[in-house]
Amino acid sequence: MSVSEWLLEKRNLKFRFNHNQLQSRIPEGLWVKCSVCGLLMYYKVLSRNAKVCPQCDHHFPTTSQERILQILDHQSWEPINYTLVSNDPLGFIDQKLYGKRLQDMKNATGLQDAVQTGLGLINNMPIAIGFMDFRFMGGSMGSVVGEKLTRMIEIATIKRIPVIIVCASGGARMQEGLLSLMQMAKVSSALQKHSACKLLYISVLTSPTTGGVTASFAMLGNIIIAEPRALIAFAGRRVIEQTIKEDLPSNFQTSEYLFEHGFIDLIVSRKHLRDKLNQILCLHL
Numbered sequence: 001m002s003v004s005e006w007l008l009e010k011r012n013l014k015f016r017f018n019h020n021q022l023q024s025r026i027p028e029g030l031w032v033k034c035s036v037c038g039l040l041m042y043y044k045v046l047s048r049n050a051k052v053c054p055q056c057d058h059h060f061p062t063t064s065q066e067r068i069l070q071i072l073d074h075q076s077w078e079p080i081n082y083t084l085v086s087n088d089p090l091g092f093i094d095q096k097l098y099g100k101r102l103q104d105m106k107n108a109t110g111l112q113d114a115v116q117t118g119l120g121l122i123n124n125m126p127i128a129i130g131f132m133d134f135r136f137m138g139g140s141m142g143s144v145v146g147e148k149l150t151r152m153i154e155i156a157t158i159k160r161i162p163v164i165i166v167c168a169s170g171g172a173r174m175q176e177g178l179l180s181l182m183q184m185a186k187v188s189s190a191l192q193k194h195s196a197c198k199l200l201y202i203s204v205l206t207s208p209t210t211g212g213v214t215a216s217f218a219m220l221g222n223i224i225i226a227e228p229r230a231l232i233a234f235a236g237r238r239v240i241e242q243t244i245k246e247d248l249p250s251n252f253q254t255s256e257y258l259f260e261h262g263f264i265d266l267i268v269s270r271k272h273l274r275d276k277l278n279q280i281l282c283l284h285l
């Protein structure tokens with residue numbers, strides 16, 4: 001090896017060493033790339049924009065805790081029934097024990113189950129509100145989800161305040177079988193009693209809202225709001241096409257398609273959801 005080649009190799013080694021050191025000092029997750037338009041943005045910019053892409057308006061998945069901060073007045077959130085947990089009534093086993101799966105989800109998300117319920121304020125107007133969280137077993141509706149929503153609605157009926165449920169779910173939780181399906185009727189019954197008292201219920205559909213949640217309380221709102229381009233469905237596209245023996249439109253099961261056909265009332269960007277809820281509550285009250 002000549003002297004010039006040796007110096008070049010030494011310089012390259014020094015460059016790679018410094019580059020690796022720099023990479024090791026940069027934490028992961030500081031930069032986020034939009035999966036739709038490809039825009040690369042600093043994560044704080046995305047968070048300040050309610051996790052909506054500033055270029056193409058793509059709505060990133062968001063957590064129930066983030067939605068609490070986005071919708072409710074500062075420090076007005078009062079959780080209820082937070083300690084309610086499932087006791088694995090069927091002893092269900094798939095790839096792992098259901099009880100073990102629940103514990104793993106609790107550790108990963110910091111939640112007790114797939115919904116947070118509580119009382120809060122929007123522009124000083126009291127409401128009862130539930131936030132479903134897709135991170136916890138796909139937001140699936142088990143006994144705890146149904147019980148927490150039912151108790152929240154019953155409290156709202158007693159206090160004579162509006163109910164808002166922000167839906168994000170893959171449907172009923174198969175690990176609880178029939179007990180999971182029973183929650184559809186239970187929550188719907190509580191909503192019917194709430195409605196009989198001439199009280200407002202607003203349903204907010206986010207992506208995805210599917211299965212038994214769509215077939216029950218998600219579509220029972222006096223006013224039904226959806227986020228742009230949200231996936232809203234009961235069964236999967238392939239199942240429906242095989243059943244009816246027809247091809248479906250490409251935008252089938254999107255909030256825009258459902259709005260055009262009268263299934264939902266409003267499509268509202270997450271950035272403007274708090275203002276729209278405030279407007280509706282003012283008109284109602």
